[in-house]
Amino acid sequence: DIQLTQSPSFLSASVGDRVTITCRASQGISNYLAWYQQKPGKAPKLLIYAASTLQSGVPSSFSASGSGTEFTLTISSLQPEDFGAYYCQQLNSYPLTFGGGTKVEIK
């Protein structure tokens, strides 16, 4: 099975800060990686797919890059509504595993 390791597991940042979350895969997954945002008590929401493609309706403050085993999600200017948990997911092979998550807190 492919393991995904996210870092950090928790981050606290101020409005306007640039924030970066990393996701590392235990083996190469090409660009078959997605990112999701989840707010407390709500279902996850797709932000990014194919490693760097922004899902329709997602603010352009979100961007992502990577290929192979190393991926990053960046929020260029953190907004109050960006709090929550962020998960990466590999879609290269079954089981379609998720990273452990990164909880983002607004200072």
Place this chain on the structure above:
Amino acid sequence: EVQLLESGGGLVQPGGSLRLSCAASGFTFDSYAMSWVRQAPGKGLEWVSSISNSGDTTPYADSVKGRFTISRDSSKNTLHLQMNSLRAEDTAVYYCVKCGGTCQYNRFDVWGQGTLVTVSS
């Protein structure tokens, strides 16, 4: 508007069974693979199972293989998850998910609101 509405969750004793359903609307159900993803209280996301658009491919997580069965009813635009031999560790919110085409090599683009399954005596 694409909508997924789960039902069937609840409290069940260890060893018991439960059948989850997910009513899909707003898209051509037959054209998309579907999945179930669960989230234990306070924990991260765990993929459970997927089903191809035709229903002939159904991979499962090792944690549920042999106990859970995913199926789809195209006449009713409904996805199901039959859960047998339930364990305490199956306690979670279960999400119904639409894939972007296939699930592998694609994305989980629409999520239902989730249904809570609690396994406890």
